[in-house]
Amino acid sequence: ATFRAETGGTPGLSNNIVPDFLELPDGNLWIATFHGLDLLDTRNNQLSHFFAQRGEPFCLSNNLIRALFQDRSGILWIGTDGGVNKLNLRHKPFRIIRFDQPGVVTNSIATDICNGGQPGNLWVSVNGGLNSVSGSQVRHYTLVPERLRDFANFITAVWRDTDGWLWVATQGAGVLRVRETDVPAGGGRLSNLEQLCKNSPTPRINDDYVMSLFDSGSRRLWMGLWDGGIELYDRNTGQIRHLQAAGQYNLTAFPNVALLEKTEQGRPVLFIGTRGNGLLKCTFDPASQSLQVAQHYRFSAGRKGSLSNDKVNALFTDSRQRLWVCTSGGLNLLEADGQSFRIFTQAHGLPSNIIQSILEDGEGKLWVSTQNGIASLQLLDEDVRIQAYDVFDGLQDNFFSNHCAARLPSGQLCFGGANGISLFNPSNIRPDSIPPLTRISDFLLFNRSVP
Template sequence: MRVKSVSQNIFIVYYMFLIMVTISCNKQSQSTETNNIVHDKNSVQHLDKGINAVRLKYTTGVRSILEDSKGNVWFGSYNEGVCLLHNGKFQYFTTKNGLSDNQVRNIYEDKNGLIWFECGRGLSTYDGKDINIYKERNYNSKNEWKLNKRDIWFKGDEIEGYNKLEKYPGVYQYEGQKLSYRLFPVTPKPGDGFKYYISTPFVKGKNGIVWFGAYGAVIGYNGSDFKILDNEYLQFNSETNYLHVRSLFEDSKGNLWIGNNGMGVLKYDGKKVVNFTAQHKLKKEYTKGNSLEKVFSIGEDTTGNIWFGTVGSGVWKYDGKSVKNFTKEDGLESNHIWTIYKSKQGELWFGGANPSGVYRFNGKSFERKY
């Protein structure tokens, strides 16, 4: 009987030990899971908390931004490739990972969910797993212009000039199946230089016009006719200064805003072009400080304010009556704003350089977001 009692006691002790170990392991497992969740949440929250934010590692500037249909955010750099923000973590890609060039000027998503990178030279795509250089081109229908609802348009393959198959000024059109080169209805003249090189993202207007910004001209196509706004059409000369287009934007009222490097902002209402910068006396000769002359990005917030990103003069806001300037004193670390992007939540993101980063306006001042 005594031997049996001892055996029972040993069994009971062993059984209790197993229970305690199991409970301990479960608690530790739950604790680990909880910590992981908290850690992930904190990572995402840190992206939104000023000085504690997880920041992009770029130093040359944020040139382009896209929030895709899956909730990922892409950041194209001036010369360091592209970065994917997924589940609170940054992942960087360069030419070593399939980009055609490390300068990523624009990022688009097509109707099939394919991500496109318009690089300084060439195009690349992301299919959800890998980045690959997109090599197929169709040059057999250069004059067959037509519009589809979800077309994506790209600049020529070269950083400057045209390749042997492009030959003349134009753009690439991707309608969902193939990439075709379309020629602009222009005849380049000796001395035109980079007049027709694409310098901005394309803009789809509310009246059906697609606008293309080139350094020396703005070209619109409505499906049947072209509208060309250039120095000759606008009667610009050495006294008025010439076009040097760096940004293009159509606002909610249908006005086309043209940002220039030197001339400032032009506003086109479909009938006439007005020099907004001169009209509001925002040239250096009037301001004696920051001016609205080197405009590289334009955007509109949810309340209808128009925002201008400049080189050297920070950000400007136009509320329909007056214009206000924001600089480093207002929390804006960079006075060089490459791009203004409206997120799906309606928040404007300002991509800057020197130092490189993405900023947002909190209603009073700017704060670093990424």
């Protein structure tokens, strides 16, 4: 077969000047031209074209291609008149789902993720509504409650409880809920919503700006407010308990952005992560429905083992019931003494000190999202092994949102950020087994090269 640049709409080479070409192990052919890069599928003689695009950081830097080379690890190196470009031809295990709607200006930044009622289904909130994800199918919903409609689609958290209710926390419209079975299948406007806000009929909440949701598993739903304290919703009675203080501590002083309840010595304990005042450990008395501060963890410069930063982004307990605290100054592990933290930062290999979310996979390995990609983390006695991944590995973006993560029943992990969500199976991610070649480029003796 002969291939050349054609006119009149017939697909062909991008340009007839071909300075180089490269055959892949599968028989396909990369073709360098003076006006772009072509890939020939030799099974059906179909050509794909790749061009430089202004403003696109992950496209060719220049359309005039002069040389091609593939290294031992499967990387394709592309020499252009605008520099050397790099393309990873190996299988990328990260799947991306985006939420931009054709012809509609939307905010596609994912803000939270939770599992749906059917295995593999996800609910993903964005600052522009709610999305249902089933396989590759995405349905978008615009929330239309009775009150405060202008703020209803600025969503901070989403959660599905064991009774099948879908709870949505918003920045200005309080908390909305709807039975998952009552959500129309095709997307669109969602108006059959129950609403908890300052002006709703009983029950009401103290603040319409809701930062976080946490279901205890004991039919207690905790709601962290911006400056109204904490709400405790009893799923048995439908009653709300307003908590503006924990003993002498004022719960309204700082935004309560992350909540986590666990049991210690047979008693419920609520951990409260704040935006600027560290982490609170509170005992909860179910009889009086009151909180008492048992420990206040804060950053203290120069004190070893203190919380690394007072801005808490997410809380997590692993399979060994250890508490992990994601902060804007590193990842913190609460030590067994309950008083101090072991801290992990960029100095240990994390891609950023701003840790947004954390999950655990089926093999006990931890995964964190940051403002500069994601990373896996394995504790090895006193050592730690960290592997970082970024947008060049196939992530949706390097920026991820705080507490925006979920583990699917299948074992897949999902993290959300600036351009949608990244979904992957941790067992499919293996370290590079091809060691780099070692070459001695120079030998110095008394700071002078020795021939």
